[in-house]
Amino acid sequence: MRVLVVGGGGREHALCWAIAASPLVEALYCAPGNAGIAADAVCVPVGAGDLDGILGFARDERIDFVVVGPEAPLVAGLVARLADAGIKAFGPTAAAARLEGSKAFTKDLCARHGIPTAAYGRFTDPAAASAFIEDRVPPIVVKADGLAAGKGVTIAETRDAALDAARDMLTGGRFGAAGEEIVIEEFLAGEEASFFALVDGETALPLAAAQDHKRAGDGDTGPNTGGMGAYSPAPVVNEDVAERVMARIVRPTVAAMKAEGAPFRGVLYAGLMIDDGEPSLLEYNVRFGDPECQALIVRLASDLLPALIASADGVLDMFDLRWHDDAALTVVMASKGYPGAYETGGVIGGIDASSAIDGVTVFHAGTEDDGGAVRAAGGRVLGITACAPTIADAQRLAYRAVDRIDWPGGFCRRDIGARAID
Ligand code: AMP
Numbered sequence: 001m002r003v004l005v006v007g008g009g010g011r012e013h014a015l016c017w018a019i020a021a022s023p024l025v026e027a028l029y030c031a032p033g034n035a036g037i038a039a040d041a042v043c044v045p046v047g048a049g050d051l052d053g054i055l056g057f058a059r060d061e062r063i064d065f066v067v068v069g070p071e072a073p074l075v076a077g078l079v080a081r082l083a084d085a086g087i088k089a090f091g092p093t094a095a096a097a098r099l100e101g102s103k104a105f106t107k108d109l110c111a112r113h114g115i116p117t118a119a120y121g122r123f124t125d126p127a128a129a130s131a132f133i134e135d136r137v138p139p140i141v142v143k144a145d146g147l148a149a150g151k152g153v154t155i156a157e158t159r160d161a162a163l164d165a166a167r168d169m170l171t172g173g174r175f176g177a178a179g180e181e182i183v184i185e186e187f188l189a190g191e192e193a194s195f196f197a198l199v200d201g202e203t204a205l206p207l208a209a210a211q212d213h214k215r216a217g218d219g220d221t222g223p224n225t226g227g228m229g230a231y232s233p234a235p236v237v238n239e240d241v242a243e244r245v246m247a248r249i250v251r252p253t254v255a256a257m258k259a260e261g262a263p264f265r266g267v268l269y270a271g272l273m274i275d276d277g278e279p280s281l282l283e284y285n286v287r288f289g290d291p292e293c294q295a296l297i298v299r300l301a302s303d304l305l306p307a308l309i310a311s312a313d314g315v316l317d318m319f320d321l322r323w324h325d326d327a328a329l330t331v332v333m334a335s336k337g338y339p340g341a342y343e344t345g346g347v348i349g350g351i352d353a354s355s356a357i358d359g360v361t362v363f364h365a366g367t368e369d370d371g372g373a374v375r376a377a378g379g380r381v382l383g384i385t386a387c388a389p390t391i392a393d394a395q396r397l398a399y400r401a402v403d404r405i406d407w408p409g410g411f412c413r414r415d416i417g418a419r420a421i422d
């Protein structure tokens with residue numbers, strides 16, 4: 001098969017790494033890819049948001065199967081455009097991608113189908129939003145409806161802070177069109193986890209759970225980021241909890257999307273709050289998490305590609321996946337300053353020495369190749385991933401590998417996995 005992966009981050013490196021190992025692959029391309037992906041796939045200079053460019057490339061190169069990594073091209077309708085051109089793709093249509101593209105859509109779907117989630121209201125009118133906030137007890141959660149690159153959620157400790165957040169979005173244009181509608185919801189206490197399932201429109205095949213670290217600093221301090229590290233499995237998602245997640249959240253969602261005429265195909269990523277073993281849905285994403293994907297994929301013993309194809313073909317009911325018993329843990333190395341302003345261009349040494357450690361894989365995110373030297377080219381730059389019998393072992397191994405990286409312009413958290421180990 002001739003396969004194209006869309007995207008150029010750590011998640012897409014992990015996808016390319018796994019797909020390149022499939023005996024089904026004759027040629028693998030990645031648009032746009034990065035310096036690390038170039039070892040597994042031919043990188044093509046087409047951005048993940050350039051739908052025309054992707055379509056043209058896939059046609060010209062007679063691509064058989066496209067795997068879409070990030071949410072934006074999914075929400076923009078890439079999968080149906082490829083299908084119209086006769087090209088099969090992994091991922092949801094735009095109608096099904098509303099599960100991530102509109103928080104209000106998802107909340108209403110949960111309400112209609114009895115899926116546990118925080119109580120909420122949805123608003124476009126600032127006066128109605130203010131009145132709703134005045135009646136709530138803080139903390140109050142205010143969310144932009146649309147895609148906001150992970151920055152659209154404010155947890156307000158006071159009513160005034162909630163009023164400010166709602167006003168910034170509804171009248172201040174804070175997230176542009178994504179904030180013209182907002183969801184205001186109840187604060188849920190508990191422990192967060194990410195749960196992933198492959199879905200083919202009808203059948204959901206649970207993958208594994210993971211936990212990520214969203215704050216930039218040790219001890220969960222500092223600003224929110226795309227994710228500074230992750231590990232899998234997630235101890236809080238034991239077998240009972242996983243079955244509850246499937247029975248109460250994932251399967252009802254898949255059935256609801258089918259019944260409502262927008263069957264979901266692709267990977268469904270449920271962001272969960274788990275309180276005393278009872279899961280509630282915080283949000284859906286319609287793609288693999290980054291960096292959760294990196295930690296999941298190294299645990300997968302089966303060939304990934306046939307599973308992605310089965311999701312697109314609607315035959316997951318005949319499918320089973322095997323997993324290694326080992327745990328995995330990913331430490332993200334980012335450019336100093338991230339998620340604020342940072343400098344790029346610094347040379348990164350030690351990648352080969354780091355990945356030479358048995359059980360370690362170094363996934364690239366924002367990197368570029370400069371005549372054989374790897375340079376930093378983004379905020380999140382490397383995902384050092386280790387596999388070992390326990391999360392504690394994987395943590396030790398991952399930091400041993402981190403310490404072999406020679407990159408003065410980078411930083412990482414030193415406590416990834418701490419909660420699972422204590
Ligand atoms: P989201 O983009 O919806 O995942 O929100 C980002 C982060 O905000 C989540 O990972 C949670 O830490 C937090 N969050 C979102 N909604 C709630 C809620 N209703 N209660 C508590 N925390 C929340």
Ligand code: GLY
Binds near residue numbers: 226227
């Ligand atoms: N790690 C969080 C995300 O991918 O959205």
